[in-house]
Amino acid sequence: xxxNFSKWTINQKLAALTLLLGFIAIFMRDPSxxxxxxxDTKELSLKILDKSTHITPEELAHWLIEKKEDYKLIDLxxxxxxxxxxxxGSMNIVPSEILDVKLPKNQKLVLYSEDNLEASQxxxxxxxxxxxxxxFLEGGMKDWKSTxxxxxxxxxxxxxxxxxxxxxxEISKYFxxxxxxLALGGQQAEIKMTQPSPKVSAPAPxxxxxxxxxxxxxxxx
Amino acid sequence: xxxxxxxxxxxxxxxxxxAGLGLGLVLLLSYVIMGRxxxxxxxxxxxVASGVNAVAPTHASGNNFYAEYLGDGTTNPFKDWLVFEVLxxxxxxxxSGMFAGRVKKSIEKGPRIANRTRLYYAVIGGALMxxxxxxxxxxxxxxxxxxGAILNLGSWAFMMCVFGGAYxxxxxxxxxxx
Amino acid sequence: xxxxFKFDYFGADTGLVxxxxxxxxxxxxxxxxGFGTAxxxxxxxxxxxxxxxxxxxxxxxxAMLGIYFLSSFGFMDISQVxxxxxxxxxxxxxxxxxxxxxVIGGYCPGTSMVACSTGKIxxxxxxxxxxxxxxxxxxxxxxxxxxxxxxxxxxxxMPVYFNIPYGILVFAVVxxxxxxxxxxxxxxxxxxxxxxxxxxxx
Numbered sequence: 001x002x003x004n005f006s007k008w009t010i011n012q013k014l015a016a017l018t019l020l021l022g023f024i025a026i027f028m029r030d031p032s033x034x035x036x037x038x039x040d041t042k043e044l045s046l047k048i049l050d051k052s053t054h055i056t057p058e059e060l061a062h063w064l065i066e067k068k069e070d071y072k073l074i075d076l077x078x079x080x081x082x083x084x085x086x087x088x089g090s091m092n093i094v095p096s097e098i099l100d101v102k103l104p105k106n107q108k109l110v111l112y113s114e115d116n117l118e119a120s121q122x123x124x125x126x127x128x129x130x131x132x133x134x135x136f137l138e139g140g141m142k143d144w145k146s147t148x149x150x151x152x153x154x155x156x157x158x159x160x161x162x163x164x165x166x167x168x169x170e171i172s173k174y175f176x177x178x179x180x181x182l183a184l185g186g187q188q189a190e191i192k193m194t195q196p197s198p199k200v201s202a203p204a205p206x207x208x209x210x211x212x213x214x215x216x217x218x219x220x221x
Numbered sequence: 222x223x224x225x226x227x228x229x230x231x232x233x234x235x236x237x238x239x240a241g242l243g244l245g246l247v248l249l250l251s252y253v254i255m256g257r258x259x260x261x262x263x264x265x266x267x268x269v270a271s272g273v274n275a276v277a278p279t280h281a282s283g284n285n286f287y288a289e290y291l292g293d294g295t296t297n298p299f300k301d302w303l304v305f306e307v308l309x310x311x312x313x314x315x316x317s318g319m320f321a322g323r324v325k326k327s328i329e330k331g332p333r334i335a336n337r338t339r340l341y342y343a344v345i346g347g348a349l350m351x352x353x354x355x356x357x358x359x360x361x362x363x364x365x366x367x368x369g370a371i372l373n374l375g376s377w378a379f380m381m382c383v384f385g386g387a388y389x390x391x392x393x394x395x396x397x398x399x
Numbered sequence: 400x401x402x403x404f405k406f407d408y409f410g411a412d413t414g415l416v417x418x419x420x421x422x423x424x425x426x427x428x429x430x431x432x433g434f435g436t437a438x439x440x441x442x443x444x445x446x447x448x449x450x451x452x453x454x455x456x457x458x459x460x461x462a463m464l465g466i467y468f469l470s471s472f473g474f475m476d477i478s479q480v481x482x483x484x485x486x487x488x489x490x491x492x493x494x495x496x497x498x499x500x501x502v503i504g505g506y507c508p509g510t511s512m513v514a515c516s517t518g519k520i521x522x523x524x525x526x527x528x529x530x531x532x533x534x535x536x537x538x539x540x541x542x543x544x545x546x547x548x549x550x551x552x553x554x555x556x557m558p559v560y561f562n563i564p565y566g567i568l569v570f571a572v573v574x575x576x577x578x579x580x581x582x583x584x585x586x587x588x589x590x591x592x593x594x595x596x597x598x599x600x601x
Contacts, residue, residue, distance in 0.1 A: 010238075014238055014239075014242070018460060018576075019573060019577060022464070022572075022573030022574065023570060025467055025468070025566040026566040026567055026570050028468070028566050030471070030558070030564055031470030031471050031475075031477045032556065032559060032565050104407065105406060105407055130400060221259075221260030221261060221262050221303070221358065221367065221483070234431065234432060234433035234439075234450070235432060235433075237432055237450045237453040237454045238454075238457050240428050240432035240433075240457075241432070241455070241456070242458075242461055243427075243431065244425070244458040244461075245457060245458035245459065245460065245461025245462045245465070246461060247421060247425050247428060248462040249461065249462045249465035250421060252462065252465075252480060253401045253402060253465075253469070253475065254403050254417050254421070255404045255414060255418075255421075256402030256404055256405045257480075258462075258481070259422075259509070261507075261509040261512060262508045262529065262533070265508065265529050265530055265533050266533050269530055269533045284541060285541075286540040286544075287537055300411075300412075302414060305415045305418035305422065306418040306421060306425070308419060308422060309418065309419040309421060309423040309425065309426060310422045310423070310426035310429070310509065310512045310513060312516070313423035313424060313428075313429075314427070314429060314430040314515075315516035316426075316427065317428075317430035317431050318513075318517035318518075323430070323435060323517055324516075324517045324518050325517070325518050326519075326520065327520065328519070328520050328521045329438050329505065329519055330437070330438070330505075331438070340521055342503050342504065343504050343505065343521040343522070343528060344504075344524050344527055345503055345504065346501065346502075346503035346505060346528060347500065347506075347524070347525040347526060347527060347529045347530075347531065347532060348529070348531045349496050349497070349500030349503065350501065350504060350508060350525075350528070350529055351508075351528065351530065351531065351532025351533040351535075352493075352533070352535060353492075353493040353494070353495070353496030354493065354497060354508065354529075355536040356489045356492055356547060357486075357489060357490040357492075357493025357494055357497065358483055358484065358493075360497065360507055361497070361501075361507040361509065362507070362509035364490070365459075366455065367483070368482075369459040370458075370459050370462035370463045371466060371480060371482060371556060372556045372565070372568060372569075372572070373483060373556055373557075374485045374487075374552065374555045374556060374557050375483065375484070375486060375487060375490045376490075378490055378491055379490040379494040381494070382493075382494025382498060383495075384498060385494075385495065385498060386494060386495035386497065386501075387443075387499065387502045389498075390498065390499045390502050390503070391441075391444035391445060394441075394502050394503055397441075397503075397505075398438065398441045398445065
């Protein structure tokens with residue numbers, strides 16, 4: 001049976017093409033199954049390799065001192081922990097809600113949790129949803145406390161280490177922390193949970209406001 | 222045709238399937254670029270809401286419907302996607318009409334009714350449309366075309382009701398058209 | 400990744416420029432199809448000229464296939480595409496009102512704009528009617544707010560609601576449309592205006 005396609009009218013050709021496409025559609029991936037995301041593995045592995053996935057507490061401290069405003073700081077811990085103490089300028093969003101908040105995808109985001117685990121997991125989730133500029137705080141709140149708020153140096157440390165310590169001590173006081181010198185042979189005492197008086201006046205963490213104007217206005221007819 | 226005849230004969234309409242294809246591609250483009258489809262009645266709502274707001278601002282902001290179209294006061298409500306789109310529609314329709322010789326002052330109607338009557342029916346029809354479009358959150362462009370393409374449940378239900386309602390009522394309007 | 404606006408490729412102001420350009424395309428094709436005249440539009444409901452059905456469903460199928468393929472292949476993130484909330488009962492009632500208004504007025508909002516721009520006086524009156532109807536709705540809204548917001552089903556598309564795979568529904572819509580077109584061609588031959596080719600009536 002020979003089908004002479006050239007004899008078909010344009011309407012018939014369109015109809016045939018449409019029918020074909022519709023038929024193919026049955027076998028394709030269902031896009032409404034929103035739980036499947038795609039990952040740019042090359043981009044991710046490059047970022048992991050050159051360590052541009054995270055920032056150190058010292059870096060974050062500098063950003064805060066310099067009053068940089070080009071990023072959003074997000075505290076992933078529970079509300080209780082957030083109220084107890086949070087890094088100035090941070091806002092509290094738990095990982096289960098981070099996608100619902102619909103943060104702008106092009107803005108620099110810095111995440112921190114108690115340590116690395118939740119922050120890096122949430123970092124990954126955000127990356128799979130095409131957030132472009134995401135970092136997490138290396139070491140989380142634990143390292144923030146031990147490095148920035150309560151930096152320590154042993155009594156018999158080298159001059160270089162002592163110099164570094166002095167810098168951190170100044171920073172620590174800026175954030176209301178307390179630097180300590182450890183006695184020779186002394187154990188590093190457990191870091192007290194005393195709330196450092198925030199001497200840093202942080203810009204009030206603005207709850208993610210509904211984007212005004214074009215986007216929040218309904219997009220219907 | 223004699224050279225003295227200046228009247229341009231209107232050109233025949235495009236094959237409806239090709240016109241539909243073109244329309245579909247424009248709709249698709251809108252989805253690709255903006256993530257939204259087309260619309261028309263929304264632009265009218267913005268204008269009405271702004272008008273009411275200009276005359277009676279407290280009344281407008283107290284009314285949930287008007288308030289929705291006025292935004293939150295930070296941007297000019299006329300900087301609205303649909304308003305600009307409708308302006309484009311006017312231009313596009315005009316240009317196409319010019320090329321096809323179909324721009325002409327006229328009143329479209331069947332032979333059995335008077336011009337006046339037709340105009341009154343037009344207003345009534347428009348009012349019903351305006352009201353219904355707001356209830357339905359869209360008109361044929363916004364709901365049927367746009368929502369139809371994305372297989373939106375409400376849009377398809379709406380579309381079937383539009384055709385249903387029109388066909389059912391067509392009998393009563395036959396004097397206007399036939 | 401599409402839709403480009405949702406991934407911050409450009410801002411809202413540029414989006415307005417796109418709105419204008421897209422609108423031009425919209426108006427162009429509506430006029431090309433002959434929707435600048437109420438006679439052609441109304442003829443649909445007397446089975447004399449089924450252009451409305453043909454154009455609408457060709458457009459819907461085209462865009463539907465485009466969205467489906469782009470999303471399925473991963474070029475478009477369908478979760479970012481705007482889905483108008485479903486308010487089932489108001490939309491049913493609104494649809495009926497719209498249908499009645501369509502056959503009384505002879506236009507729908509989009510086509511009335513095109514008709515205005517090509518000089519149809521009845522279209523101007525129709526548009527005036529839309530303003531009136533919208534205003535009446537606004538004034539009456541506080542009374543009917545409850546109804547207008549009833550049966551809110553949120554953003555729901557048919558594949559999810561009926562739990563049928565998206566692709567199968569796409570195919571079903573294609574079949575329905577093609578069947579409808581065949582039927583439309585038959586109906587026009589039987590009931591349609593007798594005229595040669597597709598010359599319009601003026």
